[in-house]
Amino acid sequence: MSKLKSERMKRIEELTEAEVIERILKGERPLYEIIVRRFNPYLYKIGRSYNYNHEDTQDLMQDTYVDAFKSLSQFENRANFKTWLIRIMLNNCYRKRRKAGFRNEHAQAGINENAKPMFNNTHNDANQHLHNRELGHVIEESLGKIPEDYRMVFSLREMTGLNVSETAKLLDLSESNVKVRLNRAKAMLRSEIEKSYSADELFEFNLSYCNPFTARVMERINEL
Secondary structure, eight states, rough: OOHHHHHHHHHHHHHHHHHHHHHTTTTOOGHHHHHHHHHHHHHHHHHHHHTOOOHHHHHHHHHHHHHHHHGGGGGTTTTTTTHHHHHHHHHHHHHHHHTTTTTOOOOOOOTTTTTOOSOOOSSOSSSHHHHHHHHHHHHHHHHSSSSSHHHHIIIIIIOOOOOOHHHHHHHOHHHHHHHHHHHHHHHIIIIITTTTTTTTGGTOHHHHHHHHHHHHHHHHHHHH
C-alpha cells in the first residue's frame, strides 16, 4: 500500500460518525464500511447477551446495518449514533424472539473444541490462544445463566460502554433501576469471572470473522 493511500485511509477512519454519514448521504456509499467495522463489536455483544448464537447474531447484525442504512437520512445528529444503532439492534433481537418463539441458547458445560474464536488474540503464542478460548467459554456460560433483565443491563453498561442515562432509555427503566440491576448482575458474576477477567474482554468480535462479515454486509448494502 502506498504511503499516500495509507494516509488517506487513516484520515477517513478518523472521521466522526456525523461526517461519515454526511458523506454517505452525498453518494459515498462505500464509506458505510467504516460504520460497520466501527460498531461490529458493540452489536455482537448485544446479540450474544440475548443468548443468540454466533450465526443468529451475525444475521441480526446484518439486518440492523441494513435497517440503519435505509433510515440514515432520518438520523438526527442531535442523538448519539451508537445509541441509535443499538436501539435498532435491540428491536431486531426482540422481534426475532417474538416472531419465532426463539428459545434461548445456553452454552454447554465444558469446552467445545469446534467453537469459533470470540476474543482478539494479540499474542500469537499457544498459551495466550488457549487462555482466550477458556476465557470465552467461562464468561459465556456464566453470563448466560444470569436472568436477561440483569444480563442486558450488564451488557449495555459494562460491555458496550453506554452510560446510565442511555441504558435507562434503551431498556425503558429508571436510572436507579439500572444501577440496582447492574450491581446485582455483577454480584451474580463476581464469584465466577470477576476474580480474573475484565468486562471489556467479553464477547469480542474477532477480526478473523469481522472482515468477511463486513464484506457480506457491504454486498447487501450495494444491492439496495
